[in-house]
Amino acid sequence: MLAVDGISKSFRGLHAVQNASFEVAEGGIVGLIGPNGAGKTTCFNMIAGVFRPDAGQVRFAGRRIDGWRPDRVCAAGVGRTFQIVKPFAGLSVLDNIVVGALLQSKTVSAAKSDAAEIMEKLGLGAKRDMLASSLTLPDRKRLEVARALATRPKLLLLDEVMAGLRPTECDQIVAVFRELNRAEGLTILLIEHVMRAVMALAQRIVVLHHGEVIARGTPDEVVRNPAVLESYLGEETEV
Amino acid sequence: MIARLLEGVPRRGLVLLAALLALLLVFPTFASGYLLSVGFLILYFAYVGQAWNVMMGFAGQLSLGHSLYVGLGAYAAAALYVHFGVSPWIGLGASIAISVLAGAVIGFLAFRFGVAGVYFAILTIAFAEFARIGFDHFTWVQGSSGFFLPVANYTENDLWNLRGSPTMFYYLMLGMTAGAFVLCHALLRSRMGYYWLAIRESPEAAQALGVNVFRYKMIAVVISAAMTSLAGVVFAFYYNNLFPEQIFHISRSIELILGPIIGGIGTLVGPLVGAFLLTGLAEGMRELMLQLGIDVPGVKQVFYGFCLLLVVVFLPHGVWPPLARVLGLERKG
Amino acid sequence: MPVEIYLNVAASGLLTGLVYGLMALGLSVIFGVVRVVNFAHGEMMTLAMYLTLVLFGATKLDPLILLVPIAAVLFVLGYLLQLGLINPFINRPEHSQFMLLVALALILVNLQLIVFGPDAQGIRTAYSFDSFQLGPLIVDASKVYAAGAALVVAAALFAFFRFTLLGKAIRACADNYDGARVVGLNVKQLYALTFGIGAACVGAAGAMLMVVGDVTPTIGPAYTLLAFVIVITGGLGSMPGALLGGLLIGLTEALGGVLFSPSAKSMFAFALLVLVLLFRPQGILGRKAA
Numbered sequence: 108m109l110a111v112d113g114i115s116k117s118f119r120g121l122h123a124v125q126n127a128s129f130e131v132a133e134g135g136i137v138g139l140i141g142p143n144g145a146g147k148t149t150c151f152n153m154i155a156g157v158f159r160p161d162a163g164q165v166r167f168a169g170r171r172i173d174g175w176r177p178d179r180v181c182a183a184g185v186g187r188t189f190q191i192v193k194p195f196a197g198l199s200v201l202d203n204i205v206v207g208a209l210l211q212s213k214t215v216s217a218a219k220s221d222a223a224e225i226m227e228k229l230g231l232g233a234k235r236d237m238l239a240s241s242l243t244l245p246d247r248k249r250l251e252v253a254r255a256l257a258t259r260p261k262l263l264l265l266d267e268v269m270a271g272l273r274p275t276e277c278d279q280i281v282a283v284f285r286e287l288n289r290a291e292g293l294t295i296l297l298i299e300h301v302m303r304a305v306m307a308l309a310q311r312i313v314v315l316h317h318g319e320v321i322a323r324g325t326p327d328e329v330v331r332n333p334a335v336l337e338s339y340l341g342e343e344t345e346v
Numbered sequence: 347m348i349a350r351l352l353e354g355v356p357r358r359g360l361v362l363l364a365a366l367l368a369l370l371l372v373f374p375t376f377a378s379g380y381l382l383s384v385g386f387l388i389l390y391f392a393y394v395g396q397a398w399n400v401m402m403g404f405a406g407q408l409s410l411g412h413s414l415y416v417g418l419g420a421y422a423a424a425a426l427y428v429h430f431g432v433s434p435w436i437g438l439g440a441s442i443a444i445s446v447l448a449g450a451v452i453g454f455l456a457f458r459f460g461v462a463g464v465y466f467a468i469l470t471i472a473f474a475e476f477a478r479i480g481f482d483h484f485t486w487v488q489g490s491s492g493f494f495l496p497v498a499n500y501t502e503n504d505l506w507n508l509r510g511s512p513t514m515f516y517y518l519m520l521g522m523t524a525g526a527f528v529l530c531h532a533l534l535r536s537r538m539g540y541y542w543l544a545i546r547e548s549p550e551a552a553q554a555l556g557v558n559v560f561r562y563k564m565i566a567v568v569i570s571a572a573m574t575s576l577a578g579v580v581f582a583f584y585y586n587n588l589f590p591e592q593i594f595h596i597s598r599s600i601e602l603i604l605g606p607i608i609g610g611i612g613t614l615v616g617p618l619v620g621a622f623l624l625t626g627l628a629e630g631m632r633e634l635m636l637q638l639g640i641d642v643p644g645v646k647q648v649f650y651g652f653c654l655l656l657v658v659v660f661l662p663h664g665v666w667p668p669l670a671r672v673l674g675l676e677r678k679g
Numbered sequence: 680m681p682v683e684i685y686l687n688v689a690a691s692g693l694l695t696g697l698v699y700g701l702m703a704l705g706l707s708v709i710f711g712v713v714r715v716v717n718f719a720h721g722e723m724m725t726l727a728m729y730l731t732l733v734l735f736g737a738t739k740l741d742p743l744i745l746l747v748p749i750a751a752v753l754f755v756l757g758y759l760l761q762l763g764l765i766n767p768f769i770n771r772p773e774h775s776q777f778m779l780l781v782a783l784a785l786i787l788v789n790l791q792l793i794v795f796g797p798d799a800q801g802i803r804t805a806y807s808f809d810s811f812q813l814g815p816l817i818v819d820a821s822k823v824y825a826a827g828a829a830l831v832v833a834a835a836l837f838a839f840f841r842f843t844l845l846g847k848a849i850r851a852c853a854d855n856y857d858g859a860r861v862v863g864l865n866v867k868q869l870y871a872l873t874f875g876i877g878a879a880c881v882g883a884a885g886a887m888l889m890v891v892g893d894v895t896p897t898i899g900p901a902y903t904l905l906a907f908v909i910v911i912t913g914g915l916g917s918m919p920g921a922l923l924g925g926l927l928i929g930l931t932e933a934l935g936g937v938l939f940s941p942s943a944k945s946m947f948a949f950a951l952l953v954l955v956l957l958f959r960p961q962g963i964l965g966r967k968a969a
Binding site: 402408455459460461463464465467468469471472473475476479480483596597600607611642643644645647648650651652654655658659662 | 771779786789900940946950952
């Protein structure tokens with residue numbers, strides 16, 4: 108469904124991403140991992156349209172989408188969350204999600220009922236009329252996800268959603284994603300540091316280091332890959 | 347449709363609004379002359395503040411050059427009337443068209459080239475100043491010497507040509523203000539309204555949800571410009587004279603934003619409350635000073651300045667939110 | 680028109696431009712460091728001009744000497760303003776800060792209107808009607824002296840920011856607010872000092888302008904705008920940029936006035952502003968925002 112082909116991006120001489128290629132099959136869940144600064148969010152930003160790749164292509168459902176504006180990418184079926192959450196602070200929880208739902212439901216009342224459904228699914232029903240600015244971080248993360256889901260994406264890009272969540276909260280959200288993937292065939296590409304979530308969700312993993320893809324495979328394969336271990340833990344030194 | 351508009355509005359709020367409307371409707375029966383002109387002014391600033399609010403409160407763009415649209419609207423309709431005898435009800439089409447064009451140019455330049463925040467404000471000032479100086483040299487409308495509309499005696503009201511008594515203008519302005527209020531309420535409730543609020547809070551998040559930020563910002567700017575130009579039309583036919591130095595001046599721009607800022611940006615009722623408070627208090631103070639025999643130009647403006655200062659420092663969201671709480675009308679917008 | 684006229688007008692414009700540049704320098708320092716849009720900048724300058732008027736009337740001392748106490752007064756004013764009123768606003772949304780200063784500007788302009796009246800007032804010095812002749816160029820002596828004073832003050836300011844510890848501390852705050860605090864700098868104090876310095880520049884510029892022209896309360900807003908045009912054209916955060924912008928605007932206005940019509944001269948400044956905002960928002964000498 109998503110094919111990233113040799114994309115690169117530099118910022119004033121810093122090569123954030125170099126010649127990265129990977130695929131996400133329809134209905135699959137792929138984890139994108141790597142140490143901090145590896146270029147994961149930059150990849151997301153290139154897929155979502157925030158940046159145009161300096162080189163390479165991004166293909167979604169057979170069409171090239173690299174260089175498209177973010178709203179156009181979203182309309183094509185790609186939803187995303189932000190690593191640092193961006194709630195609409197002055198709006199209520201429900202209204203936040205309504206903004207997302209309005210992409211598909213053209214009337215406000217239809218959007219409100221869609222939004223309410225998703226709100227319940229993510230466990231935010233009780234906080235329906237609370238201002239987004241008054242939510243705790245875990246709830247803000249849930250809101251971020253709910254909003255993106257409201258646009259009814261075919262592919263969902265999750266950027267470190269689990270960071271800051273307790274293990275039980277993490278498990279709850281993982282369960283929601285698993286269910287969406289199973290029941291509605293939602294394709295998911297997630298950036299994660301929390302291994303618990305990655306191992307539980309991802310069918311395949313892509314590892315980035317210094318902007319390059321250094322490993323691909325199933326979770327088990329990747330976890331035993333020496334190059335991956337080295338990138339996270341550093342080289343073994345002779346004593 | 348009316349039911350949908352009223353949905354979610356607290357009963358108490360509706361009652362208060364209805365009472366206010368009733369009061370405003372009968373006002374001219376016991377007020378005349380000076381008081382009536384104050385009433386007109388209050389409604390004028392409430393209307394024009396609401397129009398500005400669309401750009402600022404809804405789309406988050408601070409315009410300090412809104413006098414541009416007032417002036418363009420005024421001159422367009424006035425010129426068509428004086429030179430060709432065209433009724434202002436038809437002439438306003440030209441007013442809207444020209445203001446919309448100006449707004450679209452400013453919006454396009456600003457949004458395409460990423461001019462935001464303070465820079466956007468300065469850009470709007472530059473355009474208004476440009477118009478001020480430009481119109482000073484615009485001989486077809488008499489430039490800096492002033493453009494005058496023929497003043498007739500108010501024997502009867504000619505609504506079609508907007509020639510008539512202050513009472514006629516009062517009701518005209520009341521209609522426009524009420525209309526603007528309803529329009530903005532409807533807009534805020536609509537899909538576009540949600541998108542505007544989203545853009546105001548976080549343009550990147552909005553984009554990631556499929557909102558074409560550029561398009562909606564442009565729409566806000568254009569609607570705001572169009573609404574403001576209508577105020578210009580009324581201005582021209584009420585005062586019957588137009589001077590570029592005055593109508594395009596930056597103090598006009600600042601004057602018209604005082605209401606919504608003091609009342610509360612982004613709220614529907616804010617501009618109304620602000621206009622009532624500000625103009626009411628200012629004129630009241632002026633009366634007081636006249637009684638005391640003080641007639642110094644500039645005192646009113648100093649008063650405005652202090653009001654603005656106090657509100658900005660102590661009530662950053664305007665007077666309306668705490669007032670709404672006191673009245674038991676806690677709701678958004 | 681003979682070339683000499685253009686040269687004279689240009690020279691005159693450049694000289695006045697230097698004084699404008701000093702005024703804009705004050706704004707650049709304030710905006711560059713404290714990140715506050717001083718919408719009351721021009722009004723502060725007219726305040727300084729009126730102060731000069733009053734002091735000159737009382738002491739008959741040359742304005743270029745009076746600029747020292749006037750700059751000092753404005754310094755204190757600016758310092759107190761920042762410390763008392765503006766500092767709490769640092770974390771408020773942009774338009775809030777903006778409005779605060781708009782309110783101040785409104786109050787200042789109209790207080791001046793009430794106290795001094797709307798008529799233009801000026802001063803006559805010993806050299807008000809003198810001029811220098813340099814080949815084909817004939818320039819007003821007053822403009823030359825004012826421009827010279829502007830250069831001296833600007834140079835002093837450069838030296839301050841370059842070489843003194845305090846100046847460096849202020850630049851550190853501009854570059855990195857949190858970093859400066861971590862290192863132990865009392866940022867609020869430094870902000871207040873910076874605003875004071877910016878205000879002092881304006882004060883000095885005001886005194887200089889009284890040598891060159893008259894004052895009315897209404898030119899305050901016009902100068903605020905002019906200061907912004909200069910700073911944005913020359914480059915925010917760049918001190919040479921402010922001076923360069925001043926020269927450019929002084930030149931454009933003077934030539935525009937003579938080529939088209941005197942009242943249309945600010946149109947060119949605005950046209951330039953729009954072009955800069957669109958195509959090179961960081962200004963001619965400005966650094967591009969990271």
